[in-house]
Amino acid sequence: MTYERTNIAAMQGYVPGKQPESSDTIKLNTNENPYPPCAAVMAALLQVSADSLRRYPPPSADGLRDAAAKLHGLTREQVIAVNGGDELLRLAVTTFVEPGAPIGMLEPSYSLYPVLAELHGSPVVRVEADQDFLPPADLAARMNAAGVRLLLLVNPHAPSGRLTPAARIADLARAFSGVLLVDEAYVDFVDPKLGHDVTALVSQFDNLLLLRTLSKGYGLAGLRVGYGLGAATLVSPMLWKSRDSYNVDAIAQRLATVALQHSAQASETWRLVRIERERVQQALCALGFQVGNSQTNFVLAYAPSGAQARRLQSELEQRGVLVRYFGGPRLDDALRITIGTPEQNDRLLANLRELLPAA
Numbered sequence: 001m002t003y004e005r006t007n008i009a010a011m012q013g014y015v016p017g018k019q020p021e022s023s024d025t026i027k028l029n030t031n032e033n034p035y036p037p038c039a040a041v042m043a044a045l046l047q048v049s050a051d052s053l054r055r056y057p058p059p060s061a062d063g064l065r066d067a068a069a070k071l072h073g074l075t076r077e078q079v080i081a082v083n084g085g086d087e088l089l090r091l092a093v094t095t096f097v098e099p100g101a102p103i104g105m106l107e108p109s110y111s112l113y114p115v116l117a118e119l120h121g122s123p124v125v126r127v128e129a130d131q132d133f134l135p136p137a138d139l140a141a142r143m144n145a146a147g148v149r150l151l152l153l154v155n156p157h158a159p160s161g162r163l164t165p166a167a168r169i170a171d172l173a174r175a176f177s178g179v180l181l182v183d184e185a186y187v188d189f190v191d192p193k194l195g196h197d198v199t200a201l202v203s204q205f206d207n208l209l210l211l212r213t214l215s216k217g218y219g220l221a222g223l224r225v226g227y228g229l230g231a232a233t234l235v236s237p238m239l240w241k242s243r244d245s246y247n248v249d250a251i252a253q254r255l256a257t258v259a260l261q262h263s264a265q266a267s268e269t270w271r272l273v274r275i276e277r278e279r280v281q282q283a284l285c286a287l288g289f290q291v292g293n294s295q296t297n298f299v300l301a302y303a304p305s306g307a308q309a310r311r312l313q314s315e316l317e318q319r320g321v322l323v324r325y326f327g328g329p330r331l332d333d334a335l336r337i338t339i340g341t342p343e344q345n346d347r348l349l350a351n352l353r354e355l356l357p358a359a
């Protein structure tokens, strides 16, 4: 006897990357920042008062929303604070999609998207990413034709790391007739030389919602906090109707506010990651991997011919180095490898050198 709804009973559920027990393990499988949050955040943690824990937190997290609004030159009404970016995805689904109506996404992309659609009883409209993992030119037209009301687009793209330029995002928002959620989980790691910033577009398009998280750029994956940016009319129903009453806890609100106020410190970690990204990419290519351009804190590396990505992943794991293997169309030969500290990356590369005898 099962009491589950039929769609829940039929579904698999999201499979998160492994979290090792041992601190010796090199964890390059879930795209965490290899560097800790800045000193001001840790100081704020020590100052959390018993009273702030006794009480409920500010329900709409106004202090955190103000800090995010200031950082992006927006207003508080254009910001919603969430319990990790994943909560924003769930809120967007429950707020903007009639149960059973289709949800659109590129294939491949973040593997949580189809799980959220299944939970909602919604079919998924998948459009294959182009050769370079970017949205094809007819994406909006195909989504409109399929009656999609919410299109989930991760940019920079996961798992490839490729960046869709801001002008293309604007074109998509203009052409798509539903809500375009651009998941910017990894945007902090984009090379500043590219001048990529789509935040101003939320004042221009009332159907554009941006997802931001402090899990990656700010080294706060354990805190579970992020935010959404969008037109006040898009934010308001999630903020005042579909969100849990106290969705972001008191500690998360306080620490995230401090983190955003000290974003210059976090940006130093982004710079270090970018330097290592370049080095790891070159070293992997020298080992025979094919690695495309990444603007994130990970690379998608296609195994040299003769070496199987799945086998490499499990052999690395036996040696205490975790990387992610997805498999499936276009990813069968690929490993997604998070950029770690220089020492962690050295260990990854040394192990790969041993495992690839011909290299």
Ligand SMILES: Cc1ncc(COP(=O)(O)O)c(C=O)c1O
Binding pocket: 030, 031, 083, 084, 085, 086, 087, 110, 154, 158, 183, 185, 212, 213, 214, 215, 221, 224, 225, 226
């Ligand atoms: C593409 C993408 N979007 C969103 C998230 C959500 O991150 P969080 O819920 O930790 O903020 C992740 C986390 O891995 C991700 O990879």
